[in-house]
Amino acid sequence: xxxxxxxxxxxxxxxxxxxxxxxxxxxxxxxxxxxxxxxxxxxxxxxxxxxxxxxxxxxxxxxxxxxxxxxxxxxxxxxxxxxxxxxxxxxxxxxxxxxxxxxxxxxxxxxxxxxxxxxxxxxxxxxxxxxxxxxxxxxxxxxxxxxxxxxxxxxxxxxxxxxxxxxxxxxxxxxxxxxxxxxxxxxxxxxxxxxxxxxxxxxxxxxxxxxxxxxxxxxxxxxxxxxxxxxxxxxxxxxxxxxxxxxxxxxxxxxxxxxxxxxxxxxxxxxxxxxxxxxxxxxxxxxxxxxxxxxxxxxxxxxxxxxxxxxxxxxxxxxxxxxxxxxxxxxxxxxxxxxxxxxxxxxxxxxxxxxxxxxxxxxxxxxxxxxxxxxxxxxxxxxxxxxxxxxxxxxxxxxxxxxxxxxxxxxxxxxxxxxxxxxxxxxxxxxxxxxxxxxxxxxxxxxxxxxxxxxxxxxxxxxxxxxxxxxxxxxxxxxxxxxxxxxxxxxxxxxxxxxxxxxxxxxxxxxxxxxxxxxxxxxxxxxxxxxxxxxxxxxxxxxxxxxxxxxxxxxxxxxxxxxxxxxxxxxxxxxxxxxxxxxxxxxxxxxxxxxxxxxxxxxxxxxxxxxxxxxxxxxxxxxxxxxxxxxxxxxxxxxxxxxxxxxxxxxxxxxxxxxxxxxxxxxxxxxxxxxxxxx
Numbered sequence: 001x002x003x004x005x006x007x008x009x010x011x012x013x014x015x016x017x018x019x020x021x022x023x024x025x026x027x028x029x030x031x032x033x034x035x036x037x038x039x040x041x042x043x044x045x046x047x048x049x050x051x052x053x054x055x056x057x058x059x060x061x062x063x064x065x066x067x068x069x070x071x072x073x074x075x076x077x078x079x080x081x082x083x084x085x086x087x088x089x090x091x092x093x094x095x096x097x098x099x100x101x102x103x104x105x106x107x108x109x110x111x112x113x114x115x116x117x118x119x120x121x122x123x124x125x126x127x128x129x130x131x132x133x134x135x136x137x138x139x140x141x142x143x144x145x146x147x148x149x150x151x152x153x154x155x156x157x158x159x160x161x162x163x164x165x166x167x168x169x170x171x172x173x174x175x176x177x178x179x180x181x182x183x184x185x186x187x188x189x190x191x192x193x194x195x196x197x198x199x200x201x202x203x204x205x206x207x208x209x210x211x212x213x214x215x216x217x218x219x220x221x222x223x224x225x226x227x228x229x230x231x232x233x234x235x236x237x238x239x240x241x242x243x244x245x246x247x248x249x250x251x252x253x254x255x256x257x258x259x260x261x262x263x264x265x266x267x268x269x270x271x272x273x274x275x276x277x278x279x280x281x282x283x284x285x286x287x288x289x290x291x292x293x294x295x296x297x298x299x300x301x302x303x304x305x306x307x308x309x310x311x312x313x314x315x316x317x318x319x320x321x322x323x324x325x326x327x328x329x330x331x332x333x334x335x336x337x338x339x340x341x342x343x344x345x346x347x348x349x350x351x352x353x354x355x356x357x358x359x360x361x362x363x364x365x366x367x368x369x370x371x372x373x374x375x376x377x378x379x380x381x382x383x384x385x386x387x388x389x390x391x392x393x394x395x396x397x398x399x400x401x402x403x404x405x406x407x408x409x410x411x412x413x414x415x416x417x418x419x420x421x422x423x424x425x426x427x428x429x430x431x432x433x434x435x436x437x438x439x440x441x442x443x444x445x446x447x448x449x450x451x452x453x454x455x456x457x458x459x460x461x462x463x464x465x466x467x468x469x470x471x472x473x474x475x476x477x478x479x480x481x482x483x484x485x486x487x488x489x490x491x492x493x494x495x496x497x498x499x500x501x502x503x504x505x506x507x508x509x510x511x512x513x514x515x516x517x518x519x520x521x522x523x524x525x526x527x528x529x530x531x532x533x534x535x536x537x538x539x540x541x542x543x544x545x546x547x548x549x550x551x552x553x554x555x556x557x558x559x560x561x562x563x564x565x566x567x568x569x570x571x572x573x574x575x576x577x578x579x580x581x582x583x584x585x586x587x588x589x590x591x592x593x594x595x596x597x598x599x600x601x602x603x604x605x606x607x608x609x610x611x612x613x614x615x616x617x618x619x620x621x622x623x624x625x626x627x628x629x630x631x632x633x634x635x636x637x638x639x640x641x642x643x644x645x646x647x648x649x650x651x652x653x654x655x656x657x658x659x660x661x662x663x664x665x666x667x668x669x670x671x672x673x674x675x676x677x678x679x
Contacts, residue, residue, distance in 0.1 A: 049538065051502060054101035055531040057509070059314035062322040068096040072106050079108075079124065082131060084608065084635065088113045089142055094121070095320070095377060097509055103127045105510040107377070112142055112181045118193065118211065119184025121379060121513050133606055133670065135524075137513035138183045139638050144190050149214035153177050153192060159219060160194035160210035169206045171198035182211050182220055184381065184515050190214040195225070207343070223383035225342070237409035239300045243281055252276040252283065252299045257306040258317045258324025262299040264291055265328045265348075267355075272346075273328055288351075291330060294358035298327040298349055301365025301401075308366065308397075308404040309373070312498075313505050318345070318372040325372060329360060338364050340371035362410050366401030367394040378512035384450035385517035388457030393508060395430065395458060396465045400501050411478045414466050432466040433484040435459030444487040444551035445518050460518055460550050465504065468546040469497040486549035495542045503528045503543060522547045523604065523673060526570050535571045544570060554675070566677050573660075573671040575607065581661035583618070586676055591652035595619070599647040600677035601627060605639040605660065607669030612662045617645055620654025630663050638669075642677075652678065 060068070072079075076091040085091070090111045097105040103125060110120035120142065125133040157174045164171060175197040182191040192212045200206045207225030212218070244253035252262035252275065265273035276283070276295045284293030306324070309315040316322045328348045335350025338359045347368040351358045371394050374380055380390035395416055403412030417429025428438070435441035441459030442449050449457050466484055471494035474483040486492055494500075503525050511524030525543050533539035541556035548555045554568040567586045575582055601617050611634030615627040627643045658674045 051532045056100050057314055058098045058100055069093050072096055113147055115179055115181050117181045117183050119515050135511055137515040142188050144188055147190060151214050151217040155217055156192035156194050156212040159212055160196050163210055164196035164208045168200045169196060169198050171196055223381055241299055242303055248279055249277050250281045252295055254303055257303055258322050260302050260324030262295045262327040265330050267330055267333050269332050288356055294329040294360045297360035298329050301362050302327055304405045305366045305369045305401050308401045318369060319376045338368055340368040342375040362405055363398040363402040367398035370394040370397035377509045379514045381514050386515055387454035389461055389521055391454045392458035392461030395462050396504055413478055413480045432462040433482040435463050464546050464550045465500055467492045467549045468542060469500040470494040487551040488548055492545045492549045495539050499539055502532060518552050522552050566675055568675045570673045575660055575662050575669040577668045578662055578665040581659050583657045583659050584671055586656045588653050593652060595647035595650045595652045596678060597646045597648040599645045600642055601645055602642040602675040603639055604673040605669055605671050607638055609635055609667040610639050612664040612667055614661045614663055616659040618657035618659055619647055619650035621650055
């Protein structure tokens with residue numbers, strides 16, 4: 001490439017980047033000023049088996065978090081230019097996480113011509129004012145042909161209401177209809193988002209979101225905004241509660257945890273109900289005859305969940321802003337469920353069959369509040385594979401709460417709903433060690449797993465978490481027997497629940513977006529494990545092996561698991577700007593004969609101007625197979641593509657290399673992952 005062409009295509013691009021760099025550097029300087037004892041910006045080397053302290057999130061005070069968000073808000077225009085977003089696109093700050101080494105993970109929503117972009121969210125990772133990485137819910141260029149709908153709003157509303165009725169709703173009209181840009185699947189289009197409220201057929205509040213193409217009237221997507229879960233029985237034994245005393249009255253108000261309040265709906269289905277209050281500080285009598293018993297269980301569950309997040313991850317409340325949510329108990333009549341509603345920022349619990357068993361158990365509280373954490377971080381859509389990840393996150397964190405509380409009456413286990421006896425035979429609702437034991441959940445990933453109800457597709461992630469925590473095979477934990485299989489028949493060695501939780505939480509808060517699927521979850525958890533423990537650590541390899549154990553990707557050895565013919569290298573490699581080529585190796589040693597004529601090469605590279613890149617596959621013989629050429633006009637981000645190579649002249653066994661070179665200035669990137677698939 002000549003210097004003249006480089007200058008011509010880069011003039012405005014470079015100027016925009018300089019503006020963003022100055023603005024982002026200001027944010028970093030501010031945090032260094034308000035955060036005492038700030039760590040060096042140079043990442044420390046992780047010690048084997050221990051988390052890298054450089055990649056642990058700093059415990060920000062509410063005022064520090066507000067300042068971070070305020071300064072990120074002030075620089076959204078510069079950040080959008082730095083990312084190469086179009087003139088009609090704007091960023092809206094959702095959250096900021098700061099690591100001890102100064103790295104900022106800023107989560108954004110996006111608008112286009114003033115319209116919300118569903119599936120347009122992204123996370124920018126920056127350090128010392130320099131963008132290090134960007135994770136997007138969609139890599140598609142955001143552009144629509146027009147902003148005038150061809151389909152009337154009334155038609156979209158009618159379709160959504162009919163769909164809600166088919167699911168048991170009774171509302172004659174929608175609560176709201178708005179124009180949006182739908183970008184979560186395929187080409188971005190102008191669409192309507194219609195929300196239908198009311199109640200579902202089992203009494204759960206309805207918040208059905210239906211996305212309709214504004215040009216064709218076709219339904220593009222739907223998801224339920226009310227996120228549900230069920231757990232154990234109401235009783236947690238005698239516990240200490242944090243309450244508030246004013247004059248002669250005590251209330252279930254937790255002043256130590258963001259003023260979390262617990263209300264009695266008294267079998268109503270709307271409003272907040274009545275705040276539990278009385279003249280003494282002893283709540284309930286351990287039986288259902290006293291309404292305050294369920295209130296005490298819910299209040300206890302909320303306080304243990306708050307403490308779990310604070311002491312395990314440094315998170316202050318659901319939104320990480322120090323503000324408590326609230327709980328509502330005694331919802332409806334014989335309502336056998338519990339749910340989180342981000343609209344009211346609250347948890348709600350039914351009283352179970354015959355109003356005899358309130359669903360106010362410890363892991364239920366952890367489950368429901370964790371839906372709120374997910375809504376305020378990755379925002380995983382409650383449908384398809386992302387919905388399974390959403391539901392699994394609540395099962396995983398609810399399980400974490402149960403173990404954290406160390407309550408002798410409700411000991412920690414990897415069973416969901418084991419005491420409520422919904423099945424009538426004493427069996428749990430869900431099993432994390434082997435999800436298929438419930439008769440509906442998936443043990444491992446397959447191409448149609450996203451079509452399952454989210455409570456069943458969650459089995460893939462629940463199983464992964466169990467394997468990562470405890471490993472495969474038979475064992476007894478806290479008196480409960482488990483026997484976890486793997487998809488590839490190979491063993492997995494666990495790293496312990498505490499480390500597994502740290503990996504999952506970091507991926508949730510800094511690596512995932514609304515559209516993350518199981519493949520993306522694997523990439524995100526590997527990135528998290530690499531940052532926390534190092535890419536050569538036992539923890540990193542265990543994440544690979546646990547995912548292979550549920551049919552997602554290959555083993556840490558590079559072959560065997562995850563499909564048999566798939567060989568993977570997930571060790572990140574930095575791609576220097578306009579520098580020498582970098583390589584990443586995969587060694588194949590368990591095949592015979594020559595490679596196929598349709599060898600699949602899958603490449604995952606993050607890069608801010610992919611046209612700079614030249615990519616080659618190098619066979620064991622040393623021969624190069626060109627996958628991608630340099631292109632000065634290709635300004636899009638990232639390379640996430642599978643190439644087909646006729647490699648029949650190569651022996652299958654040997655060392656294969658992916659060679660990547662950046663051949664122009666101003667942009668850097670990272671080779672995150674590449675795979676060889678032998679059909």
